[in-house]
Amino acid sequence: MITAASLVAAEGNNPLIPHTYELVVGIFAFAVVLIVVGKILTPRIQKTLNERTEAIEGGIQKAQDAQAEAQALLAQYKEQLAEARHEASRLREEAREQGAQIKAELREEAQAEARRLIExxxxxxEADRQQAFAQLRSEIGRLSTDLASRIVGESLEDEARQRRTVDRFLEELESSSAAVR
Structure with missing residues (x-):
């Protein structure tokens, strides 16, 4: 049976309760580790973490700056593109106006040249008609004189008389053709 004395003796060798010197050494070792970690390692770890944070934040800031610069360049590019399109449109319109003006000038020149050629x-x-009329008049006069001299039977050699006769005949002929029209 188990007696109280056997329980007290058994309690002295309990493996769950540490010995006093082990407790003192354990607390001392814990304090040393705590001091080393708290005073030496924690600042170094904190410093490294801060450097990494700054590097990351700096990278983020650089990326934001680069993105803002890219946005500004894009806006500038779009503005220049719009200006170039506007300028091209203006030049096309100007060329179209110049083309119309040149076309109108050429048309006027062609019409003036056509009028000059027609005139x-x-x-x-008119000159050819007058020349033909004069030749015809002299030929008619000669033929009329020959015919009249054959009909009358005498020579109509007198040139002044011959001209008067021919002129009178042609005037009568012209007045009769004017009356017919």
Whole structure:
């Protein structure tokens, strides 16, 4: 049976309760580790973490700055592109206006040249008509004189008389053709 004395003796060798010297050494070792970790390692770890944080934040800031610069360049590019399109449109419109102006000038020059050619042709036709009329008049006069001299039986050699006769005949002929029109 188990007696109280055997329980007290058994309690002295309890493996769950540490010996006093082990407790003192354990507390001393814990304090040393705590001091070393708290005073030496924690600042170094904190410093490394701060450097990494600053590096990350700096990288983020650089990325934001680069993105803002890219956005500004994009806006500038779009503005320049819009200006270039506007300028191209203006140049096209200007070229179209110049083309229309040149076309109108060429049309006016062509019409003026056509009028000049038509007037020259009319003048040439009128001159040719007058020449043909004069040749015809002299030929008619000669033929009329020959015919009249054959009919009358005497020579109509007098040139002044011959001209008067021919002129009178042609005037009568012109007045009769004017009356017919």
């Amino acid at each position: 020259a042709a009319h003048a040439q036709i």
